[in-house]
Amino acid sequence: EPEVTQTPSHQVTQMGQEVILRCVPISNHLYFYWYRQILGQKVEFLVSFYNNEISEKSEIFDDQFSVERPDGSNFTLKIRSTKLEDSAMYFCASSGAAHNEQFFGPGTRLTVL
């Protein structure tokens, strides 16, 4: 069964450093998403991406965040200068159409020290 994959599973970084979280969406999907979940809290939307551009973003997704689809298979989330409060699980998701089921990856746990 096709699935969304994410790397790394755990990323530890120093405050102020840049991190890139990587995702491989399901191969025939066209819509891509990033969500985050701070420990013990609910899942929060960050951004959606379609046709090589951002289609929606939340207030969390400020200038420190960016997304990119550098090739036909990867979808990345970059945080330019990490803050302590960026520590969370980051989930990538993809869907075949805009309002279809979103399939989530296993997540990357980001720890900012």
Next chain:
Amino acid sequence: GESVGLHLPTLSVQEGDNSIINCAYSNSASDYFIWYKQESGKGPQFIIDIRSNMDKRQGQRVTVLLNKTVKHLSLQIAATQPGDSAVYFCAEPDRQGAQKLVFGQGTRLTINP
């Protein structure tokens, strides 16, 4: 703003019993709802969805009921198994046609042997 919420944060049931997880929403125009299951250390996994033109939808051992009059939906899991232990989230698009999903706080379901 956030419109999806859950009544109870935890629920314990005996293996083999049925469980009901509830969710309230505030936007009467909401037209699509999804239930996700999140096991420890994993990403949200789609369980079942329902559109507002239905009031009931059944899957394998799961049933979602939608009461638009009181803006309430529930997830019923029949004959619970140990593998059903997880956090269950209801979610809905932020607004009609949006790709952003808004998640509730989640209910932790524990199946006791």
